[in-house]
Amino acid sequence: MSNILMISIFLILSFFVNAFCAFYIRWLVRRMTNMSEDIRVFSLELGGLLEHLDSIYKLEMYYGDETLQKLLDHSREIFESAEVFNSSYTFEEYEEIASGDEEKV
Numbered sequence: 066m067s068n069i070l071m072i073s074i075f076l077i078l079s080f081f082v083n084a085f086c087a088f089y090i091r092w093l094v095r096r097m098t099n100m101s102e103d104i105r106v107f108s109l110e111l112g113g114l115l116e117h118l119d120s121i122y123k124l125e126m127y128y129g130d131e132t133l134q135k136l137l138d139h140s141r142e143i144f145e146s147a148e149v150f151n152s153s154y155t156f157e158e159y160e161e162i163a164s165g166d167e168e169k170v
Contacts, residue, residue, distance in 0.1 A: 101154055108144075108151045115140045 118137050127133050 097154075104147075104151050104154055108147045111140075111144050111147050115144050 115137075118133075118140050121127055122130070122133050122137050
């Protein structure tokens with residue numbers, strides 16, 4: 066009888082541990098998806114800033130200004146770094162693969 070009791074206890078314990086792990090993984094995936102979306106939005110906003118600075122630099126009044134040119138170059142470097150960061154931490158590829166698999170079913 067004690068063997069059956071021990072097996073039952075281990076099964077119940079295993080069930081709760083597995084349930085906790087499943088909920089924790091679900092929470093992590095949601096958090097990472099939200100972070101990926103935030104990074105994408107930040108990258109888009111940074112791109113808008115770069116375009117705005119470029120349009121200001123092209124104005125006749127500021128054309129050739131070295132300070133503005135350095136600011137524009139620095140903005141491009143930051144934008145490129147953000148793009149690399151965005152491509153490293155995005156889930157878009159996985160979401161497209163998952164949605165493609167769902168469509169096949």
